[in-house]
Amino acid sequence: MREVAAEFKRPVMLYSIGKDSSVLLHIAIKAFYPAKLPFPLLHVDTTWKFREMISFRDATAKRLGVELIVHVNEEGIARGINPIDSGSALHTQVMKTDALKQALELYGFDAALGGARRDEEKSRAKERILSFRSAGHVWDPRNQRPELWSLFNTRIRTGESMRVFAMSNWTELDVWEYIMLEKIPVVPLYFAKQRPTVRRNGTTIMVDDRRLPLNCDETPQMRMIRFRTLGCYPLSGAIESDATTIEDVVAEMQTASVSERQGRLIDTDEAASMEKKKREGYF
Amino acid sequence: MTSIAISKPVHPRARDQLRFITCGSVDDGKSTLIGRLLHDSKMIYQDQLAAVKRDSIRHGSADIDFALLVDGLEAEREQGITIDVAYRFFTTSRRSFMVADTPGHEQYTRNMATGASNAQLAIILIDARKGALVQTRRHSFICSLLGIRHVVLAVNKIDLVAYSKVAFDRSVASYLAFAAGLGFSSIVPIPISARHGDNVVDRSAHTKWYNGPCLIEHLESVDIQSDTASQAFRFPVQWVNRPDPDFRGYAGSVASGRISAGDDVVVAASGRTTRIKRIVTQDGDLVHAEAGDAVTITLEDQIDIGRGDLLSRPTERPSVADQFAAYLIWMDSDPLAPGRNYILRIGSQTVAGSVTAIRYRIDVNTCEHLAAETLSLNEIAFCNVATALPAAFDPYDVNRKTGSFIVIDRFTNRTVGAGMIAFPLRRATNVSWRAPSVGRSERAALKHQRPCVVWFTGLSGAGKSTIANLVDQKLLAMSRHAMLLDGDDLRNGLNADLGFSKAERVENIRRAGQVAKLMLDSGLIVICSFISPYRSERDMVRSLIGKDEFVEVFVDTPIEECARRDPKGLYSKAKAGEIKNFTGIDASYEAPIRPEIHLRTTEQTPEQAAEVVIAAVMARTLLCDERR
Numbered sequence: 001m002r003e004v005a006a007e008f009k010r011p012v013m014l015y016s017i018g019k020d021s022s023v024l025l026h027i028a029i030k031a032f033y034p035a036k037l038p039f040p041l042l043h044v045d046t047t048w049k050f051r052e053m054i055s056f057r058d059a060t061a062k063r064l065g066v067e068l069i070v071h072v073n074e075e076g077i078a079r080g081i082n083p084i085d086s087g088s089a090l091h092t093q094v095m096k097t098d099a100l101k102q103a104l105e106l107y108g109f110d111a112a113l114g115g116a117r118r119d120e121e122k123s124r125a126k127e128r129i130l131s132f133r134s135a136g137h138v139w140d141p142r143n144q145r146p147e148l149w150s151l152f153n154t155r156i157r158t159g160e161s162m163r164v165f166a167m168s169n170w171t172e173l174d175v176w177e178y179i180m181l182e183k184i185p186v187v188p189l190y191f192a193k194q195r196p197t198v199r200r201n202g203t204t205i206m207v208d209d210r211r212l213p214l215n216c217d218e219t220p221q222m223r224m225i226r227f228r229t230l231g232c233y234p235l236s237g238a239i240e241s242d243a244t245t246i247e248d249v250v251a252e253m254q255t256a257s258v259s260e261r262q263g264r265l266i267d268t269d270e271a272a273s274m275e276k277k278k279r280e281g282y283f
Numbered sequence: 284m285t286s287i288a289i290s291k292p293v294h295p296r297a298r299d300q301l302r303f304i305t306c307g308s309v310d311d312g313k314s315t316l317i318g319r320l321l322h323d324s325k326m327i328y329q330d331q332l333a334a335v336k337r338d339s340i341r342h343g344s345a346d347i348d349f350a351l352l353v354d355g356l357e358a359e360r361e362q363g364i365t366i367d368v369a370y371r372f373f374t375t376s377r378r379s380f381m382v383a384d385t386p387g388h389e390q391y392t393r394n395m396a397t398g399a400s401n402a403q404l405a406i407i408l409i410d411a412r413k414g415a416l417v418q419t420r421r422h423s424f425i426c427s428l429l430g431i432r433h434v435v436l437a438v439n440k441i442d443l444v445a446y447s448k449v450a451f452d453r454s455v456a457s458y459l460a461f462a463a464g465l466g467f468s469s470i471v472p473i474p475i476s477a478r479h480g481d482n483v484v485d486r487s488a489h490t491k492w493y494n495g496p497c498l499i500e501h502l503e504s505v506d507i508q509s510d511t512a513s514q515a516f517r518f519p520v521q522w523v524n525r526p527d528p529d530f531r532g533y534a535g536s537v538a539s540g541r542i543s544a545g546d547d548v549v550v551a552a553s554g555r556t557t558r559i560k561r562i563v564t565q566d567g568d569l570v571h572a573e574a575g576d577a578v579t580i581t582l583e584d585q586i587d588i589g590r591g592d593l594l595s596r597p598t599e600r601p602s603v604a605d606q607f608a609a610y611l612i613w614m615d616s617d618p619l620a621p622g623r624n625y626i627l628r629i630g631s632q633t634v635a636g637s638v639t640a641i642r643y644r645i646d647v648n649t650c651e652h653l654a655a656e657t658l659s660l661n662e663i664a665f666c667n668v669a670t671a672l673p674a675a676f677d678p679y680d681v682n683r684k685t686g687s688f689i690v691i692d693r694f695t696n697r698t699v700g701a702g703m704i705a706f707p708l709r710r711a712t713n714v715s716w717r718a719p720s721v722g723r724s725e726r727a728a729l730k731h732q733r734p735c736v737v738w739f740t741g742l743s744g745a746g747k748s749t750i751a752n753l754v755d756q757k758l759l760a761m762s763r764h765a766m767l768l769d770g771d772d773l774r775n776g777l778n779a780d781l782g783f784s785k786a787e788r789v790e791n792i793r794r795a796g797q798v799a800k801l802m803l804d805s806g807l808i809v810i811c812s813f814i815s816p817y818r819s820e821r822d823m824v825r826s827l828i829g830k831d832e833f834v835e836v837f838v839d840t841p842i843e844e845c846a847r848r849d850p851k852g853l854y855s856k857a858k859a860g861e862i863k864n865f866t867g868i869d870a871s872y873e874a875p876i877r878p879e880i881h882l883r884t885t886e887q888t889p890e891q892a893a894e895v896v897i898a899a900v901m902a903r904t905l906l907c908d909e910r911r
Contacts, residue, residue, distance in 0.1 A: 002521045002534050003522075030565045033565035118372070119372045145697060145698045146397040150684070153689060153697075169381060171374075
């Protein structure tokens with residue numbers, strides 16, 4: 001992280017409000033202490049995030065005194081793109097991937113730090129810690145720079161950029177154990193609570209606001225649920241759980257039998273879908 | 284070192300982590316083995332397994348194909364081969380593991396070196412039916428070179444030789460014969476079947492003759508002795524932390540050893556000594572810091588320290604030198620050009636440097652030493668390296684973090700090589716520069732001119748020599764002291780030993796640049812006429828001369844026009860195949876991006892072109908005249 005601050009002209013930290021982002025931010029604050037963070041946070045808001053995520057985001061930025069940039073793809077809003085009518089693929093493309101590219105170009109960021117981990121998904125396992133993107137933010141898996149030892153090649157030309165995955169070698173369990181050890185605040189949605197939900201295609205969706213259209217045979221039911229991964233609420237599947245504390249969550253993790261991304265509706269669209277998204281510029 | 288990647292949190296149960304790589308030839312079953320390890324150690328979640336079952340059927344296999352768990356990228360799933368390094372994680376009750384799955388086929392050997400650079404142990408797979416292959420040997424050699432000391436020889440597909448002890452023993456013997464000279468401290472052979480799980484997590488009932496541990500038992504118990512805290516203290520400064528005028532801290536991760544507040548430290552490059560004042564973290568000051576800790580250090584004295592400096596104890600200093608001998612692995616499709624200026628990253632230091640000599644290339648199959656003028660992709664050599672400024676380092680076999688470096692191409696920005704330092708070369712201290720008592724400006728003042736180097740570059744037949752000669756004549760007529768250096772003339776004398784390969788062209792320009800510099804220092808206007816096809820060599824000369832004294836003149840003539848003129852009859856010979864490596868035909872020309880002067884000979888006569896150059900040179904000289 002300090003490497004990024006030292007080597008790039010205009011770095012930014014992508015802040016998704018999730019647990020990985022919380023850990024990344026916590027570590028960044030520690031790395032630069034007593035100085036302030038030498039880069040801003042960027043949140044790409046799809047406008048469909050859980051309300052609790054947004055309030056947590058704003059409270060966190062205030063608590064830590066960090067600069068927060070929120071970017072929304074207004075063009076997407078104008079086109080009426082949303083996860084319900086447009087489908088998850090188009091919504092993700094326009095409101096996340098395109099929006100991120102817009103924001104990076106708008107502010108001229110040349111390095112974007114993120115909390116993605118290699119254990120999340122198969123194509124992530126091959127990601128570099130410093131991932132080179134050509135001028136169009138395109139990831140070419142066949143043309144990545146070799147990374148030996150901890151010696152990073154940070155050289156880029158104008159217009160090119162680097163995605164930096166500082167937590168590549170962490171696992172989901174590492175993240176939770178670290179959150180427990182360092183007492184890092186995370187969005188309350190990670191802990192179980194009675195919440196209004198509906199079941200669709202074997203997935204439990206939380207009814208976060210009135211925008212979620214209910215079928216005539218659906219009535220929201222209160223269920224004891226929590227989330228392992230957070231995104232847009234209509235696309236995030238909850239799990240039924242009684243884990244109300246961080247210790248419960250860690251204990252639950254140690255016996256988990258399904259992967260965290262299972263609840264993510266965007267990955268199951270088609271085989272190798274993550275790799276396609278990444279080539280197009282998804283983080 | 285001091286990395287971008289954050290190290291793993293310290294676990295309350297202090298589970299240690301073993302980082303290992305798997306390597307072997309195509310189809311030896313590496314991905315299958317990793318898939319098996321993940322599956323049998325219960326790291327595969329139900330949904331992932333279900334997806335693989337679906338995919339296995341689609342890819343035409345009846346059983347679960349474990350390789351599909353780890354072969355992440357679409358392209359390789361289609362071709363059935365792994366094309367890049369993949370990192371996997373799994374945990375048992377005794378250890379956590381990070382696995383680098385590295386590719387087996389030849390053109391991706393650089394990825395193998397990448398995986399090996401951070402590994403403590405290697406699992407080398409061989410097919411029980413085939414024994415050790417050329418690739419196996421290559422991979423073992425790279426593991427050894429990158430400092431891996433522990434090897435598991437996994438003799439895979441033992442089921443396909445009917446669990447035969449004879450086949451196993453034969454494979455092991457063939458491997459040991461080769462590996463004897465590679466300096467591994469342990470080699471543990473295990474007969475396995477990744478596909479069926481024999482001796483992976485549980486001992487197999489099919490190999491009663493085998494009494495050793497199964498794979499996972501061995502991985503859990505092998506002593507990797509990674510006690511970097513007991514080594515000499517090394518702290519590469521990564522970032523200077525200056526939130527306000529009262530605080531000046533040096534941030535980094537301790538690469539090795541330990542240090543306490545109050546201990547004496549020395550800055551390697553400058554030799555300045557001081558004392559540790561505080562070891563600062565957000566959770567409060569520390570008394571000690573040791574290998575792996577990311578801290579911010581403040582010092583008692585205000586001394587000049589920046590990113591790239593290396594702190595050590597005064598009693599255990601690293602080497603500081605501008606020349607060293609190193610093993611170099613070449614990783615780029617463009618070959619190494621000795622003499623060419625590259626960027627070296629040594630720890631947090633970034634310096635310009637070049638390979639001054641290839642002592643020998645190593646045939647990885649036989650370990651034979653061979654003569655070489657250049658290095659191609661995947662080739663390994665023992666080289667002399669020179670850096671523009673002295674760098675601080677340790678030998679790689681003493682400290683992997685301060686003894687390693689990467690080589691970056693200035694123009695493509697690709698990582699083109701990886702090196703392991705063997706020892707410093709002391710020549711740097713023996714040949715010190717004489718500080719001249721009479722300098723360039725004194726000599727130039729005598730001639731009433733401001734010296735400079737006018738460097739003509741362009742294709743053969745572009746008109747460089749014609750224009751350069753005119754410029755020389757005009758300067759003489761104006762009573763200016765100039766000297767013309769022409770590529771052809773130098774090749775008849777000083778450079779008579781050089782041909783036209785890429786490496787020899789680089790050396791040709793290096794020598795020409797050095798001669799031009801001597802002439803410049805004697806106060807002359809130096810007119811140089813060289814094809815000088817590579818941007819990096821011209822830039823090397825530019826940095827040697829100094830950008831204020833260097834005037835790059837691009838004689839821009841389309842190749843069709845050069846070939847039509849063909850003053851020396853070379854184009855027709857090249858087209859007939861009689862001359863090899865001819866610029867513009869079968870060797871490339873990299874046009875200048877921003878030359879000081881751009882001449883287009885299809886639009887200007889040589890006379891007009893020469894006047895443009897004279898005007899530029901005189902503008903500089905006049906400036907000098909006025910100042911006097």
